[in-house]
Amino acid sequence: MRIKVMRKRGIPGRRRPLASCSVTGSRGTESEKSSCSGLQCSTTTRAGARCGRSKQASSLRIVRREPEMREGELVRIQRQTVKDYRLALGLELRKRRTAANIGFAELSMRTRIPAETLRSYEKGSHQPQLIRLSEIGRVYGVSAFEILVATAEYIYRANGEMVPDHRSVHADKTVLRAVILYTGVTPEQLRSIESTPATFSSEEHGEVRRNDWE
Numbered sequence: 440m441r442i443k444v445m446r447k448r449g450i451p452g453r454r455r456p457l458a459s460c461s462v463t464g465s466r467g468t469e470s471e472k473s474s475c476s477g478l479q480c481s482t483t484t485r486a487g488a489r490c491g492r493s494k495q496a497s498s499l500r501i502v503r504r505e506p507e508m509r510e511g512e513l514v515r516i517q518r519q520t521v522k523d524y525r526l527a528l529g530l531e532l533r534k535r536r537t538a539a540n541i542g543f544a545e546l547s548m549r550t551r552i553p554a555e556t557l558r559s560y561e562k563g564s565h566q567p568q569l570i571r572l573s574e575i576g577r578v579y580g581v582s583a584f585e586i587l588v589a590t591a592e593y594i595y596r597a598n599g600e601m602v603p604d605h606r607s608v609h610a611d612k613t614v615l616r617a618v619i620l621y622t623g624v625t626p627e628q629l630r631s632i633e634s635t636p637a638t639f640s641s642e643e644h645g646e647v648r649r650n651d652w653e
Contacts, residue, residue: 588617
């Protein structure tokens with residue numbers, strides 16, 4: 440059914456056919472069409488046609504914004520986490536190079552990594568790939584994993600966390616956690632990744648089981 444409405448602005452003229460509601464198939468104005476979005480209700484247009492717009496459309500649009508805000512907050516946290524990790528890794532690399540009494544020129548020659556790139560690693564402006572980290576560690580007589588585990592201790596302390604006791608945790612699990620932190624995950628997010636449904640249930644009741652984490 441096509442409904443046409445005449446409007447007056449000095450000279451009578453025709454208005455374009457009213458847009459269809461995508462749910463009910465009835466006719467509504469274009470502005471009403473844009474706010475319908477396929478939501479059902481019993482509102483009526485000025486022309487008397489039934490529209491599919493929901494009375495809760497405005498509140499629903501607000502709800503739709505919330506996930507975007509949460510996502511934006513997560514992105515902000517992710518970027519800050521990566522930045523903090525680069526700085527922590529840079530401190531660890533600088534400490535090891537200083538202890539080995541090696542300059543950037545020699546380290547560059549032995550690792551085949553440009554000296555400027557090595558400097559950027561220690562400044563925390565860039566994060567080395569694991570393969571390059573292993574090449575650097577080889578010069579210092581350690582593996583890339585050992586550097587990551589040492590860096591993880593910086594991250595725990597910076598986040599106000601207790602450093603897990605490596606004597607009570609299997610070595611493979613310690614390394615795995617260190618690698619996960621390398622990817623830009625916070626210690627809190629790491630606990631969430633490791634948590635079982637039973638752990639989540641306990642946390643909801645205020646019972647955080649630290650043994651599952653440590």
